[in-house]
Amino acid sequence: MIKLLLIFQLLFIHAICQAQTANDFFTQQQYAKALTLLQDMDTTVANLSMKATCESRLGLLKEAKKSYLQILNQDSTNLSAIAQLGSIYDQEYDLPKAIRYYRQLIQIDSTNSYYYKINAQLAIKAGLKSEAFLYFAHAHRLNPKDIGVLRDLSELFLANDQLEEADSLLHLAYLQDTTSLQTIMSKAKMEYTKKEYAEAVRFLLKTKGRIDLNPYYQKMLGYSFLQIDSFDLAISHLEKLLHEESNEYTHYYLATAYSKKEQWENAIYHFDLAIKDAISPNLFVYHANLGDIYTDLHQNREALKQYEEAYRYKPDPKYIFFKARLADEYYKDKQIAINQYNRYLKTKHFQKEWNDYARKRVLYLKELKHLSNK
DSSP: OHHHHHHHHHHHHHHHHHHHHHHHHHHTTOHHHHHHHHTTSOOOHHHHHHHHHHHHHTTOHHHHHHHHHHHHHHOTTOHHHHHHHHHHHHHTTOHHHHHHHHHHHHHHOTTOHHHHHHHHHHHHHTTOHHHHHHHHHHHHHHOTTOHHHHHHHHHHHHHTTOHHHHHHHHHHHHHHOTTOHHHHHHHHHHHHHTTOHHHHHHHHHTTTTTOOOOHHHHHHHHHHHHHTTOHHHHHHHHHHHTTTOOOHHHHHHHHHHHHHTTOHHHHHHHHHHHHHHOOSSOHHHHHHHHHHHHHHTTOHHHHHHHHHHHHHHSOOHHHHHHHHHHHHHHOSOHHHHHHHHHHHHHTTOSOHHHHHHHHHHHHHHHHHHHHHTO
16 A cells, blocks of 8 residues: 555656646747657646647647647636637638637637737738728727727728828827837838828838838839939938849839939930830830930920820820820921821810910911912
């Protein structure tokens, strides 16, 4: 009997030592070592929680799910196990199951703002924007100081073209923490959307020395410099951006900046590249700008070609009018100009002054042609 008691005592001491060692390994984040010990320990909720965490941290998600389900078999309202199962299914992109578990959290505790927040974030992933808005609104009501919720709500309002509401919420987030990089960049985007380009520049420059702006924000900075007439800075930033991202917009902004500085060769070069790279419906803009440049350079033949291309991509009567004036100046055969002016008049363009001018020129050129034939 004494021998049996001694064996039980030794087993009890061993179990305590094993539990302490497992706990030590867990605290030291030695999850593999902790898990080895936990495999042979009692399946109490505490041990299963530690085991499931180790499995999750080691990427053993299938095993972790089994452990969390074992916990729920013992305690069906265990919030930690429910939250972790939701998180794992979220990681695995099994959104319906993740939603099911996350919603359980709110059913058990409807006073926790965090539960509404993670439900909202998951709803956005699932494309359920209306649900996301309601969850974020609840989270904000329960915790008005949550910067992440303020930012996310602002994004939803912005996506719904509710600029004033979006701006107001983002301003509150910024007041909470003026050093937050994520909020600063959101503020820059907001000011850019509002076309407050000087403010967009101010916020983007606050990131200097802290992060390297990705191409999206570099382009935003370059364009904002362009809009506030800081052409040299716009060119500097956009030329650097070409090493990371060369597309039609970067070339278009650069071309515009060079045009403002009357560096025509560089402007033409980048407009040509914008046309070459174009995948947007903006081809008419690039051709029209080239038409303007070639007109200023008195290269009328090339200008005529560019305006015709602009009209092909967007049949705006003004391009025909520009062609008519150029033809009037460029061709000795005035019938070409007469044809273009008549072509313009047939469009019934709303510009009264241009219409009057075109009619007068047609009459004059016809008279001139008649006199020259005598």
